[in-house]
Amino acid sequence: MKHSIHMHSLFEKLNLEDIQVEDNSTLYGQANIERIRKLTLDKVRKDRKEMSFSFKRQLCKVALVACAVLCIGGATVFAAANEGVRETISSLLGISQEKILKVGESIKNKDYKLTVLELACDSYTGIATISVEALSPKAQETFFKDNIVHKLRISPVGYGLREEAPDEYRRYFSFSFKVSKELNLYPEEGLTFSMEGISKKITIPITQTVELTELDIDIPASEGYPMSYQKLYYSDLGFTLLGSLENEDVNSENCLITIEFMDGSISKFYHYYRALEQVKSDNRISVAKTQASIGRSERSVKNDTAPSDEDTIIDFDTEWFSGGSNSINSGKVISIFSFSKEMDWSTVKSIMVNGTTVRLH
Amino acid sequence: MEDYIIIKRLKQNKEKALEYLIERYSSYVVSIAARIGGRLLSIQDVEEIASDVFYAIWKNRGNLIETGSLKPYIAQIARNMTKTRLCHKREEEPLDEDMLVFSSEGVDELIIHKEQLQFLRDTISLLNYPDKDILLSYYFWNYKLTEIAERFDLPLSTIKSKLYRGRSELVKRFEEGGYYYEA
Incomplete structure (x- = not known):
């Protein structure tokens, strides 16, 4: 019997295990693990940024609506970087389930059903997850094209909006919020959730589910940065700075926050600076945030607190920063920032706010 | 940190867990x-493959099963990613000698195919660097002759002669197995 054997066809039948060669190139020892790490994390972070861009416009509009309803005195809501979203707060942030309030309340009309799923709060900042389900064929037809976020009516202000993978005709959202008794940003009835076309609303009493740590700090106002801060509250969810507006002639959004971890790594958590003249000529809501420092604060001599040669600096760490807001009322200031994942504060060595470093350990 | 904890944290979107994974398994993937x-593969190619492997795991973190070891899963992805990187679609004309004609007394097609594959495996296992690598580069990965010459830093004529030698070894093995080569 004759057999015609095509060499390539024969080789194609080999498995990968059959063709392993000796590593004569000594690649094993030459590989740069740091480059592998960087290449991988760059891809991961690029994904996150792309996700956040898609929400940015929606987020600003939500913020505008919420501000109009809620803000007392001056308030600014900042856009946020958003991370991929999972079904529950615990999968989103990594915090344990006992720190999360299960809600499950719903309201609906013929087209949509709004459900508040979960909530976690440290009494200043919190996170809530909700779902919106399209009920009618008409609503289902355009459900994924519709800007559902525009239909939501949420109070207090939401920021750091994220959307996770939908089920069939059910979309899931999470967002951060802030409350403050000091600045009358504390609705006695609680958090309210509703939706365009639904007359009822869901009201959830504000419940502290996450432990909060309080520290006295001394962050003075400095050139380019108009706030002084005297209190820091921090939790797994985020941190809050309480203080005063010292200089009304300086852009009230300017803030520089850097976190130094015990392992020596540095997070440029939130760096924002914009010259006031530029702010006045810009009608958009600006992006900003902060994080603060504590305890035995020590003044560090820093020339970079007020950038002199640049009109605008907007930089934040997407690994940690989820969103934040800054409110002013009768000279009092509250700056609240939320994390994109649970912060283990025992790993934080110090925080620098507007040029002042506060060591935590 | 145990692998099941890493998986759990990956599912919680914790980048640190991915960094742990990279730290632990980079050498293995490489x-x-x-x-x-x-x-x-150049050193840069290998690093990029490793990065693709870890990125694929991150993208698929929602579906990971919390097992004791990620090693088999990582190995599978690493093999697939490497194959994807190496696979070429041949555009040049095949060599004249790429068709081998044998005769034998065997009649069972299934047994014959199995037998032929084993002959190939035996032949490959006997070859050393760079002959084995060159043979695989040409017939398995479908690299062009000029590319192989460049990669192995050898003249084109040397590559051709090494391919010829590889084919001769294969023919020899077939003949030892009861096949008659019809040149």
Whole structure:
């Protein structure tokens, strides 16, 4: 019997295990693990940024609506970087389930059903997850094209909006919020959730589910940065700075926050600076945030607190920063920032706010 | 940190867990890619493959099963990623000698195919560097002759002669197995 054997066809039948060669190139020892790490994390972070861009416009509009309803005195809501979203707060942030309030309340009309799923709060900042389900064929037809976020009516202000993978005709959202008794940003009835076309609303009493740590700090106002801060509250969810507006002639959004971890790594958590003249000529809501420092604060001599040669600096760490807001009322200031994942504060060595470093350990 | 904890934290979107994974398994992934690709891969290629492997795991973190070891899963992805990187679609004309004609007394097609594959495996296992690598580069990964010459830093004529030698070894093995080569 004759057999015609095509060499390539024969080789194609080999498995990968059959063709392993000796590593004569000594690649094993030459590989740069740091480059592998960087290449991988760059891809991961690029994904996150792309996700956040898609929400940015929606987020600003939500913020505008919420501000109009809620803000007392001056308030600014900042856009946020958003991370991929999972079904529950615990999968989103990594915090344990006992720190999360299960809600499950719903309201609906013929087209949509709004459900508040979960909530976690440290009494200043919190996170809530909700779902919106399209009920009618008409609503289902355009459900994924519709800007559902525009239909939501949420109070207090939401920021750091994220959307996770939908089920069939059910979309899931999470967002951060802030409350403050000091600045009358504390609705006695609680958090309210509703939706365009639904007359009822869901009201959830504000419940502290996450432990909060309080520290006295001394962050003075400095050139380019108009706030002084005297209190820091921090939790797994985020941190809050309480203080005063010292200089009304300086852009009230300017803030520089850097976190130094015990392992020596540095997070440029939130760096924002914009010259006031530029702010006045810009009608958009600006992006900003902060994080603060504590305890035995020590003044560090820093020339970079007020950038002199640049009109605008907007930089934040997407690994940690989820969103934040800054409110002013009768000279009092509250700056609240939320994390994109649970912060283990025992790993934080110090925080620098507007040029002042506060060591935590 | 145990692998099941890493998986759990990956599912919680914790980047640190991914960094742990990279730290723990980079060398393993590099060794797999290097053993499959050998000289066909540069150090940069291998690092990029490793990065693709970890990124694929991150993208698929929601579906990971919390098992004791990620090693088999990582090995599988590493092999696939390396194969994807190495696979070429041949555009040049095949060599004249690429068709081998034998005659034998065997009649069972299934047994014959199995037998032929084993002959090939035996032949490959006897070859050393760079002959084995060159043979695989040409017939398995479909690299062009000029590319192989460049990768192995050898003249084109040397590559051709090594391919010829590889084919001769294969013919020899077939003949030992009861086949008659019809040149």
